[in-house]
Amino acid sequence: MQHVLTLIAPAGQLPASTVTRVRDALTALGASLGPADWLAEDSAVDLPFEGLAAEQAEAAARAALDGAAVDTVAQAVEGRRKRLLIADMDSTIVTSETLDELAAYAGFGEQVAAITRRSMNGEIDFSTALRERVAMLKGLSLDALEATWAQTHPMPGAAELVRTMRANGAHCALASGGFTWFTGRVADKLGFSSHHANVLEDDGKALLGTVTEPVFDRDAKLTTLKRLCAELGLPLSAAVAVGDGANDLAMIGAAGLGVAYHAKPIVAASARVRVDHNDLRALLFAQGYRRAEFVS
Structure with a gap:
C-alpha cells in the first residue's frame, strides 16, 4: 500500500468500532485497505490504503469520526520517518508563553498577553508586536528570567x-x-x-x-x-x-x-x-x- 492513515487518540479511547467506522468510510469511496496495524493498543492504529489521495482519506476519516477526540494523519508510506x-x-x-510570564514581573502581564494572542493568530505583524512587548520589559531585573524559568x-x-x-x-x-x-x-x-x-x-x-x-x-x-x-x-x-x-x-x-x-x-x-x-x-x-x- 502506498499510503497510510493513522488514527490517534488519548490512551484507551480508540475502540475497534471507531476504526471499523473509518475503514467503512474509506471503502465506500473506493479505497483498498490493508490490515489494521496497532501502534499502541486502544490509542493509535495505522490503516494502509490505496486508491484515494491522502487529503481525501483524511477528510473522509474526519467526517466518519463525527467530532470524536481522534487525530488523523494521512500520508505516503515512503519517507514517513x-x-x-x-x-x-x-x-x-x-x-x-515565556514572554507573557516574564512580562507579569514587569507589571504588564495582561497587556503583553493580549498582544501575544493577536500576534499568534496573525492579526498583527509579529516583529512589530515583539519589539512592542519587549520594550515594556526595560529595566526588569535579570532575576525575573530565573523566576520565569522556574515556572516553565x-x-x-x-x-x-x-x-x-x-x-x-x-x-x-x-x-x-x-x-x-x-x-x-x-x-x-x-x-x-x-x-x-x-x-x-x-x-x-x-x-x-x-x-x-x-x-x-x-x-x-x-x-x-x-x-x-x-x-x-x-x-x-x-x-x-x-x-x-x-x-x-x-x-x-x-x-x-x-x-x-x-x-x-x-x-x-x-x-x-x-x-x-x-x-x-x-x-x-x-x-x-x-x-x-x-x-x-
Whole structure:
C-alpha cells in the first residue's frame, strides 16, 4: 500500500468500532485497505490504503469520526520517518508563553498577553508586536528570567518526541520567536540538537527593552528549516515541523510533515495535519513509531 492513515487518540479511547467506522468510510469511496496495524493498543492504529489521495482519506476519516477526540494523519508510506524535527517552543514544546510570564514581573502581564494572542493568530505583524512587548520589559531585573524559568514546564510528550527521534538519528531543533535565554535551557533539558531564537539585550543587571536585530520571525523560522536541511543533506520532505502560532505557518507549510499543535484558529485552518486531542507523542505515531519504541 502506498499510503497510510493513522488514527490517534488519548490512551484507551480508540475502540475497534471507531476504526471499523473509518475503514467503512474509506471503502465506500473506493479505497483498498490493508490490515489494521496497532501502534499502541486502544490509542493509535495505522490503516494502509490505496486508491484515494491522502487529503481525501483524511477528510473522509474526519467526517466518519463525527467530532470524536481522534487525530488523523494521512500520508505516503515512503519517507514517513523524518530526519529533522523543527519545533516552536512556547505553547508547543513548553506549556507556557515565556514572554507573557516574564512580562507579569514587569507589571504588564495582561497587556503583553493580549498582544501575544493577536500576534499568534496573525492579526498583527509579529516583529512589530515583539519589539512592542519587549520594550515594556526595560529595566526588569535579570532575576525575573530565573523566576520565569522556574515556572516553565515541558509539554506532555515533548521529552519522548525529542529523545525518540534523536535515538533514531534525527536532528531536533527549536525555532522560537521567544528568546535564546529560554531556548538554550529547554534544549539542554530535553535534548534538542540546536536552538534558534531572539536574543534579549541587557546590561548585566537588567533588560534593556530591546532584542538583537534582525528579529527571529516567521521568515527566519522558514530560513532555519531550509538551512538545516541543506546542512544535513536532506530534502524538505524529510522534516517534520510543529507549532501553534501564525509565525509557524511558513515552516509548517514547507516541511514534509507540517503539524498544527493545539493551534490558534488561523493555523488550524491552514495546516492539513492537526493535533487537537493528543500530546506531542502523536508526532511519533504519525511517523509510524510504535509505543514500545518510545524513548522516555
